[in-house]
Amino acid sequence: MTTESAAAAARATVYGYPRQGQNRELKKAIEGYWKGRVTADALRATAADLRRTHWRQLADAGIGEVPTGDFSYYDHVLDTTVMVGAIPRRHREAVAADRLDGYFAMARGTQDVAPLEMTKWFDTNYHYLVPELGPDTVFAADSGKQVGELTEALALGLTARPVLVGPVTYLLLAKPAPGVASDFDPLTLLDRLLPVYAEVLADLRAAGAGWVQLDEPALVQDRTPAELNAAARAYRELGALTDRPKLLVASYFDRLGDALPVLAKAPVDGLALDFTESAAAHVDALAAVGGLPGKRLVAGVVNGRNIWVNDLTASLTTLGTLLGLADRVDVAASCSLLHVPLDTAAERDIDPQILRWLAFARQKATEIVTLAQGLARGTGAIAAELAANRADLASRANSRLTHDPAVRARAAAVTDADARRSQPYGERTAAQRAHLGLPLLPTTTIGSFPQTTELRTARADLRAGRIDTAGYEERIRSEIREVLAFQEKAGLDVLVHGEPERNDMVQYFAEQLTGYLATQHGWVQSYGTRYVRPPILAGDISRPEPMTVRWTTYAQSCTERPVKGMLTGPVTMLAWSFVRDDQPLGATARQVALALRDEVGDLEAAGTPVIQVDEPALRETLPLRAADHAAYLSWATEAFRLTTGGVRPGTQIHTHMCYAEFGDIVQAIDDLDADVISLEAARSHMQVARELAAHGYPREAGPGVYDIHSPRVPSAEETTALLRTALKAIPAERLWVNPDCGLKTRGWAETRASLENLVAAARTVRGEL
């Protein structure tokens, strides 16, 4: 390496890397360990091998400073819980008996103890384990994992930077432990936590860390003055330590806002900021606080959570404007590369020309290095890379896939009226009652029935060519007949076909829509050993032919009772896919909505009286900052109304959402203009029903009375009690009776019993009206 390229290399870094390995070796080793087929030592060896492979990949690409400590057997927030010694009381025995088994007990629970709760990591599809803290929490430093992984990387001769979840974010992500008052604020534990971080930092320093990164993504959310003060105090104290490595405080997923001046003033040595959206405005904000004199700025200019090639020229412009604003400017991805697949080279089914538009983790590492070289040595040094990049961007911009004139013309012609039903909600309910003839407290389910081994085998048989399409479809039809026969016998009112033909509620539609790409190996960690392969919204979206109509009409032909058609809504299609970055999200949502609108129209024309459009992701893709909510909700609700707005007044539109915490979007839910909504509510004892009522939600609603996340069968009495509670919030004329969510993860035995109890409960409560 010349001195110049060595200098450039030192300027390229990342915060984290996919953990699983090219063939998901980590998943296999961990699940093998759980089943007793892989020893603890073998699991540790696989993990160490993967870490080494990944560091080498980064170093070979030219990344000058590799991250350590980002690796995890399950989740980096759980690793932080271990690092600060905040093991919940109920798990201490298991942890004391065996550290590895105790770790997995916290993650997954055992026969005797419940796991930690799991929730989404900011607005990504990664889930972390929620720390449980209380006034009695005693922290104790355990730097073993961090020191161990740093030592491994240093032994390879690499420059390495340990990455830790920062203390403020850790506390802000925590919740009160069971038995602790629900208004307990974990942030009050900051003074107790900082000495533990100080100890870990000293240990890392002693082990050879020059720099340590503290991740504080919670500071990109709206924060109260008290929370900002806590951040200021945390970094004043950690900065004042004498025996410490240099500190890099990292933020990502959005701009820092009010936290920027706080961190800019803090006595730390560097900040990492996200420049992927509205880069120019963020540069201005940084200039407005006087830049970062004397500090290192790590500029996240390569999007760490999307899969498109970077616009290298635009990134260099951003980097150029940053040069005067800090002591040293490094180039990075905007966040850990955990959120993207590993390597596009593994994809064999994507057109090679289109594959050049994509950058997964390995390709992003190369982009970062190229940018660092351009920054250090001028664009002349990367002329070939820039030319190739311009050609790839042009090929994408000019492609028929990304610019389908018919789709564009249709989207441009959308009017307000298209997104509006012909009659307001209050007027169309009568037509629907007449059309459907349902009893009070109608019973229904959310769509899927158990995905049995037979169904999965049928799909595998079809893929492997052991059965043909006709054979496969006969298996699906026979499953539909069984599901319907059960529902009739159980006495349900609005039936479903059970979704046996669907592998996944997004992938199933993505595979049938033009403009979507599927990957073969594009795995991304969702939680623990669960990986998903999000499809890619690559081009303009259209629906070449009906997607669900024949299954729904087949189901309807088997029964006299109304069958509900079942679609995934446009917002959820976006939320669980990689989205385009070359047009606003709202434009992509509109295209998907128009394709789904065609499906809704075909279902209605085929005689489907009730159509459900699932939007479980509506709440979870709410932007991190309140100032951005209105714009998001505006395009999101419009997309839903565009999907459903074309039906006759007598056709009943349902929607479904899971997860609690709806209070802040009740207005948006009303703006969907659906006739009926079903929601998860059983675990929270009908909390959402009360929230809907408190906001004067005027429509029909089915707060779930059967918790489908557990194999437990709720008794008829229990279900009756929940229904009576729901009735206190929602009047009988508007109350539906249904489970929390789809039944695909349940077994048939518990599904049968639980739904029989649900129908019995509805009958009991009807008798009391």
Ligand code: GLN
């Ligand atoms: N209709 C889908 C099902 O029943 C809904 C799934 C979901 O809400 N995530 O499985």
Ligand code: ZN
């Ligand atoms: Zn659901």
